[in-house]
Amino acid sequence: MAKELRTLTVEDIRALEIGAAILGTGGGGNPYIGRLRTEQLLKAGRTLSVLPLEALDDDDLVAGVGGIGAPVVGIEKIERGDECLQAMRAVERATGRQAAAVISCEIGGANSMEPMITGAQAGLPVVDGDGMGRAFPELQMCTFFIYGLKPAPAAIADEKDNSVVFTGTQDMFWLERLSRATAVDMGATAGYALPPMRGEFVRRVAVPGTVTQAIDLGYAVLLARRKKRNPVEAILKACDGVLLFEGKIVDVNRRLARGFAVGRATLHGLGADAGATLAIDLQNENLIAIRDGTPIATVPDLICMVDLESGQPITTEVLRYGLRVAVLGLPCHPLLSAPEALAVIGPRAFGYDLEYRPLRGSRG
């Protein structure tokens, strides 16, 4: 597989930081700390390579890894650095089989970086794809589980050499619940590794090409800034997205429910959208966009907000009155909109009495 590998540079990682935050659709945590950690590994001479999804052999074992905890803790208690690697090693010991590649379960936000770090440390390539194509609040919401990955054995590890292997869990919801509780006990910054997946399975169920997509989106923003071009247009050119709305945030109503930041942002239109109102319902991520009372985009399609002038992704935490933003809609991959996926990540799974209506991309 070596000839198909693409080696990533520090610049690529900086682009990934921005693109992953765009795909975070408001959530997923800030990739800043992860970007710095990845850069440290590159500076120390480690190699970071990305493998196209289709280059996986049927019998290659792929480890899904990521961080689990609370984003606000992550900015204070920074990782020892090898939490995910230790979790992956724990799964390898439990199964007696070694991973040949790693993959992100969640390309949106901070967990875009963890597989990069683990891959660089273990000398394994990172698969160009992920389990969400965006960010979601919980583990069971990734395509790997939706399409049948058995939830055990999975592992979670911390910086104190504690690792916990879940050798049996009833289903992916129990894995999420138990690993979340363990992560909190570990101090809310832990690394997890999912059960090993066969290459054939990953090729079929991973959202393809999302590492490259995130890097391309990031470069579009960086280049537009450098050339003083419109970054929103640049983002749209770099993806199959549509401009849903341009407006100013006039109200942010946010509260905490079941451990999530839940609320609604209201925007008044600018330019071509003057006179119209857009409401965005959020639960950590932006889930539903409603224009003048009519839903125009729903989860699992991506609803991304970026600063109108800088193209900087706007996360749920920094939403505030007065921000001028472009709201972009990116159609989700068909893997996310199939009936079995919508049961887990469709509007109804998030408590909305609403059917999923696919967003039409600029090319679709």
Add this chain to the structure above:
Amino acid sequence: MLRIGIDVGGTNTDAVVMDGTRVVEWVKMNNSADITAGITAALHQLLRQAGVEATQIGAVMIGTTQFTNAVVQRRDLAPVAALRLCLPAAQSLPPMVDWPEDLREAVGNCWFLAHGGYEFDGREIAPLDEAELRGIAGQIRDRGIDAVAISAVFSPINREMEQRAADILGNELPGAQITLSEEIGRVGLLERENAAILNACLRPLGARVVDAFTRALAGAGIEAPLYLTQNDGTLMAADYAKRFPVLTFASGPTNSMRGAAFLSGLQEALVVDIGGTTTDVGALHHGFPREAGAAIEVGGVRTNFRMPDVLSIGLGGGSLVQDGATLTVGPQSVGYKLVEEGLVFGGQTLTATDVAVAAGMAEIGDAEKVRELDASLVTRTLAAISSMVEVACDRMLLTPEPVPVLVVGGGSILVGDKIGVLSATRPPYFPVANAVGAAIAQISGEIDRVYALAELPREQALADAKRQATERAVEAGAVADSVEIVEVEEVPLAYLPSNATRIRVKAVGDLARG
């Protein structure tokens, strides 16, 4: 009590003398190479103009950009030993990891990681290891470093470990100047640690600058206590400023905004400070500048300590007006060369000031030289300027309710009495609003901690935070009876049990009369 407020800027030193709430007299003087002599000269002239004796002055407040400039220009910075209590966590990113290379080298790039730090719920990540810290102290001594910055994971929820480490290092390194991160920053390890390291490297300069200010006062015969203004618009006593020079960052825009608030009597307003090249727009809330929520870079270093939320746009008195396919004003500016290059000064460059003069909004230079300017150009330029300021103001508003706009600074002639739907006014003494802001500054104390509300009821947690903020204000020099709580912010933390909530409280009080 008469008070003197001074703003020591890059090119000018502004000074005002105030009697209670009244501005008695003001001066604006060019800086000289010798800062001490320059301030002394300004003070002499100010006292003479005001007809006031030096002995009548009760306090002197100085706002200065010298520490910001030292970092930006990488000069006068002391070598620092940075110690982080975190192991086994946080070793993936060393201290100063995201600093510009030249600045990291300028402070010696010396750091140590040791066991310690806290979890979000207050548990220890690892116990403090005294032997380990004594070993580190030995290495610091061997390298001849006197400035130390200590950080610990989650020190904002418990200061004890940083304090104990400081005691251990202090015993081993008599004479070392130790900065604790929890004294300066808030949650966010790298940013708080950065602020602590910057503070440590500025302390020797802090001592020299404060001593120079003290001598300048003595030179003018003033024996009143000296204060420096902080980035949040409040004061610190001279001795405190020597320990925390980093807290003066961004005090310039803060002082203008506070001065504008005071001179206008408004507590809730936007302040537009128009200079020669840029315009700073900030928001006043309860009479104080609203603070920025996100990380702010100083000299290329991310910090998260108290900074005003200021939006800068490329518009000023010297902004170039270019009428191509579309008409643009700025961001290019002739800057300080306005008096040579602007049309009204006989130059060849069309600037925003020229248009304002042509429109009859200002009397600067020779109005005859812009009499032939195209009327449509003038109208369109003023519309463009107005639109730029309006958009900037709109971005700084936090609610849809209109608030008044206060315009200060030398370039304030560029705007009329309306900014969009908002009404704009120029308060009296608007050219020296910054020095006035320094003169009227109060004393503050702040606390930013995470409380587990499942264990400690919310009312008790709030009371505890308010008590600690008040204690900090009094410690910094406020009259205990006058201290008021001006800001309370509660942020519930996602994903965490026990209702973990971050509570931030700021207390402000009147300056004790020295």
